[in-house]
Amino acid sequence: MRVTLKDIAQRAGVSMMTVSNVINGNSARVSQATIERIERIVVELGYVPSHSARSLAAKSSRMVGVLVPAADEESLTISPHNVAIIGQLERELRKRAYDVLLRGIARPGEVAEALRAWNLDGAVLLGFLDEEIATFTAASTGRTKIVAVDSYADNPVTRGVRTDDFTGGRLAAEHLKGLGHVDVVFAGPRFAGHGVVWQRFQGFREELGADCAVEAVNTTYDAGVDLGRRLRAEHPSATAVFATADILAIGIQAGLQEAGVRVPDEVSVMGFDDLDLCRYVRPTLTTIAQDLPEKAATAVAMLIGEIERDEAPPESATLDVRLVERGSTGPVGGAAAGETAGVVAGGGPAGTAGVGAVGAD
Amino acid sequence: MRVTLKDIAQRAGVSMMTVSNVINGNSARVSQATIERIERIVVELGYVPSHSARSLAAKSSRMVGVLVPAADEESLTISPHNVAIIGQLERELRKRAYDVLLRGIARPGEVAEALRAWNLDGAVLLGFLDEEIATFTAASTGRTKIVAVDSYADNPVTRGVRTDDFTGGRLAAEHLKGLGHVDVVFAGPRFAGHGVVWQRFQGFREELGADCAVEAVNTTYDAGVDLGRRLRAEHPSATAVFATADILAIGIQAGLQEAGVRVPDEVSVMGFDDLDLCRYVRPTLTTIAQDLPEKAATAVAMLIGEIERDEAPPESATLDVRLVERGSTGPVGGAAAGETAGVVAGGGPAGTAGVGAVGAD
DNA sequence: ATGAAAGCGCTAACAT
DNA sequence: ATGTTAGCGCTTTCAT
Numbered sequence: 001m002r003v004t005l006k007d008i009a010q011r012a013g014v015s016m017m018t019v020s021n022v023i024n025g026n027s028a029r030v031s032q033a034t035i036e037r038i039e040r041i042v043v044e045l046g047y048v049p050s051h052s053a054r055s056l057a058a059k060s061s062r063m064v065g066v067l068v069p070a071a072d073e074e075s076l077t078i079s080p081h082n083v084a085i086i087g088q089l090e091r092e093l094r095k096r097a098y099d100v101l102l103r104g105i106a107r108p109g110e111v112a113e114a115l116r117a118w119n120l121d122g123a124v125l126l127g128f129l130d131e132e133i134a135t136f137t138a139a140s141t142g143r144t145k146i147v148a149v150d151s152y153a154d155n156p157v158t159r160g161v162r163t164d165d166f167t168g169g170r171l172a173a174e175h176l177k178g179l180g181h182v183d184v185v186f187a188g189p190r191f192a193g194h195g196v197v198w199q200r201f202q203g204f205r206e207e208l209g210a211d212c213a214v215e216a217v218n219t220t221y222d223a224g225v226d227l228g229r230r231l232r233a234e235h236p237s238a239t240a241v242f243a244t245a246d247i248l249a250i251g252i253q254a255g256l257q258e259a260g261v262r263v264p265d266e267v268s269v270m271g272f273d274d275l276d277l278c279r280y281v282r283p284t285l286t287t288i289a290q291d292l293p294e295k296a297a298t299a300v301a302m303l304i305g306e307i308e309r310d311e312a313p314p315e316s317a318t319l320d321v322r323l324v325e326r327g328s329t330g331p332v333g334g335a336a337a338g339e340t341a342g343v344v345a346g347g348g349p350a351g352t353a354g355v356g357a358v359g360a361d
Numbered sequence: 362m363r364v365t366l367k368d369i370a371q372r373a374g375v376s377m378m379t380v381s382n383v384i385n386g387n388s389a390r391v392s393q394a395t396i397e398r399i400e401r402i403v404v405e406l407g408y409v410p411s412h413s414a415r416s417l418a419a420k421s422s423r424m425v426g427v428l429v430p431a432a433d434e435e436s437l438t439i440s441p442h443n444v445a446i447i448g449q450l451e452r453e454l455r456k457r458a459y460d461v462l463l464r465g466i467a468r469p470g471e472v473a474e475a476l477r478a479w480n481l482d483g484a485v486l487l488g489f490l491d492e493e494i495a496t497f498t499a500a501s502t503g504r505t506k507i508v509a510v511d512s513y514a515d516n517p518v519t520r521g522v523r524t525d526d527f528t529g530g531r532l533a534a535e536h537l538k539g540l541g542h543v544d545v546v547f548a549g550p551r552f553a554g555h556g557v558v559w560q561r562f563q564g565f566r567e568e569l570g571a572d573c574a575v576e577a578v579n580t581t582y583d584a585g586v587d588l589g590r591r592l593r594a595e596h597p598s599a600t601a602v603f604a605t606a607d608i609l610a611i612g613i614q615a616g617l618q619e620a621g622v623r624v625p626d627e628v629s630v631m632g633f634d635d636l637d638l639c640r641y642v643r644p645t646l647t648t649i650a651q652d653l654p655e656k657a658a659t660a661v662a663m664l665i666g667e668i669e670r671d672e673a674p675p676e677s678a679t680l681d682v683r684l685v686e687r688g689s690t691g692p693v694g695g696a697a698a699g700e701t702a703g704v705v706a707g708g709g710p711a712g713t714a715g716v717g718a719v720g721a722d
Numbered sequence: 723a724t725g726a727a728a729g730c731g732c733t734a735a736c737a738t
Numbered sequence: 739a740t741g742t743t744a745g746c747g748c749t750t751t752c753a754t
Contacts (some may be wrong), residue, residue: 094431101461
């Protein structure tokens with residue numbers, strides 16, 4: 001059968017509590033000699049603590065939930081962006097000896113349920129909409145600390161880690177404007193007066209200093225292809241598209257090319273995230289990069305801070321973004337136009353050539 | 362405080378056991394009237410069972426582990442292929458009311474530890490090497506049922522779900538041979554006399570009916586690029602490459618193009634897996650497809666079968682594969698050679714013969 | 723059809 | 739520096 005604390009205690013001729021203290025590193029209360037003896041026996045017998053028992057007896061489970069949206073009970077298609085984060089979260093949590101419960105959420109009520117069922121110490125909410133988060137937290141979360149990634153739904157029980165989406169939008173506009181683009185399409189999922197997409201739009205719009213068409217589309221490759229195909233017909237004068245996700249941008253680019261539109265010579269395309277994917281496609285995708293590992297690390301640090309040191313709920317964190325120029329963006333009018341503006345194509349990476357060239361508005 | 366069984370019992374004027382039976386659907390032992398009364402109170406009070414307590418008292422936890430390799434304690438970079446599977450596994454398990462513990466494994470001992478610490482009912486091992494699995498299972502796994510995905514390490518305690526890798530290799534060779542390719546390079550991670558890669562190689566080699574060069578490279582985009590760049594120099598006469606993973610093939614293709622080699626006109630490239638990625642690149646990637654959702658569903662079905670019905674350890678399952686032809690493979694000698702069959706093309710410089718792609722240069 | 727007792731493996735709060 | 743006493747919330751086993 002299972003090796004228990006009691007077994008160790010008997011074998012060592014001490015009480016269970018002493019063993020418990022040794023196991024949990026409460027060495028202050030035990031003599032060096034017994035510590036060593038117990039540790040030897042633990043190894044010898046191959047003792048593994050029961051987390052269920054600990055979770056039941058103590059107020060903590062050393063387990064945190066990573067909760068992701070599950071469209072319906074039928075699917076859990078994790079977005080490439082969330083995928084990257086989950087891996088990093090697991091790694092950060094494991095380093096700190098926390099285990100991870102991975103859970104798709106189909107109905108709002110499932111959040112509170114998951115938290116209480118396993119007596120989770122904390123939870124990371126990944127990519128939920130602001131209004132969903134409000135719903136979750138309305139249903140009292142008890143003692144579980146919560147951090148929301150990629151959400152602007154600040155409220156008494158939820159802090160967040162997010163990218164500086166507003167600045168990301170600004171940088172995108174700055175880049176496109178610098179290349180001479182004025183007539184631009186903003187493509188992303190439908191948004192209202194808040195949330196990640198809204199922030200990006202605000203920043204983009206403000207920096208652009210002009211109106212821009214908005215295309216509400218799903219964040220998928222296929223939706224992008226569809227938009228790319230009809231872009232010329234519906235926005236004949238547009239010279240650039242800014243998509244709120246790389247996967248969408250890549251689809252748009254493919255749709256454009258399929259329709260015979262040259263990228264970036266006729267239409268420039270930008271994405272957001274800087275997934276590995278951006279380097280795989282042709283032209284390579286210009287995008288706004290966010291530091292995913294840091295995002296995960298920050299989320300975990302915030303969570304653990306609250307859990308272990310019972311720190312005051314920290315401020316929500318906003319991480320920096322930066323522009324990554326690749327091949328999918330170029331000066332208005334195409335390479336030719338860029339060159340007549342005075343730049344000598346020297347063998348530098350495509351896309352960077354035009355930046356200084358078209359500088360004047 | 363927490364709502365417990367006891368609270369429900371008191372409120373309903375019955376014993377805890379009756380409530381417990383209702384909660385667990387043991388309706389045979391309770392009258393219809395009390396069932397309804399109890400269910401009403403459960404909802405009213407918002408009762409959520411404690412999984413820790415249940416796991417402790419019962420012999421089951423209704424939790425299964427999804428264990429993935431973690432190169433070192435520092436990283437958990439889940440491969441795109443495993444990522445897709447994890448999402449599907451979670452979905453299948455959630456449908457059956459099992460929770461998922463996601464755990465990166467850095468040291469062999471961590472497997473047994475994870476299983477026992479949480480009293481897991483089962484575990485899915487994802488993408489471990491055959492020899493690693495042997496190590497895990499050597500350290501007795503107790504009552505926990507285990508299924509290994511993508512492994513050939515059959516042994517008394519581990520069944521597996523795998524792709525028909527041998528046939529996959531055969532199909533690849535058949536396709537390339539049909540296009541006239543004879544001088545071909547096999548690219549994949551180093552392999553010995555067993556395992557996924559070995560199977561693919563065996564099938565490939567046998568169908569090809571000729572010797573072929575083997576390039577041992579890591580399964581990454583960058584390693585692929587590197588190989589692509591030097592392919593012409595090191596294998597001047599080769600007309601095709603078969604890579605054991607899409608991501609690798611995509612890198613190879615990029616490296617080739619970068620070196621001025623046209624794909625597929627001068628060199629054809631094939632991958633394995635059929636990730637979404639294959640449709641995003643140009644030319645689109647010909648590959649061997651495996652049904653990932655089915656793979657996950659099968660793994661879960663096997664696991665649950667063992668857990669719940671205590672079925673005899675089933676046979677390991679081998680899933681079908683099929684060829685998906687896209688733009689990265691073509692007849693030896695290039696489109697020109699193919700055109701003798703009747704097709705006239707624009708003879709464009711870039712190798713953009715992919716589906717729907719129009720020459721953009 | 724329902725209940726009482728015992729304990730799963732552990733830890734918190736006090737002893738000593 | 740170590741031991742004792744009570745549970746944590748649930749299920750099992752055996753009554754009734």
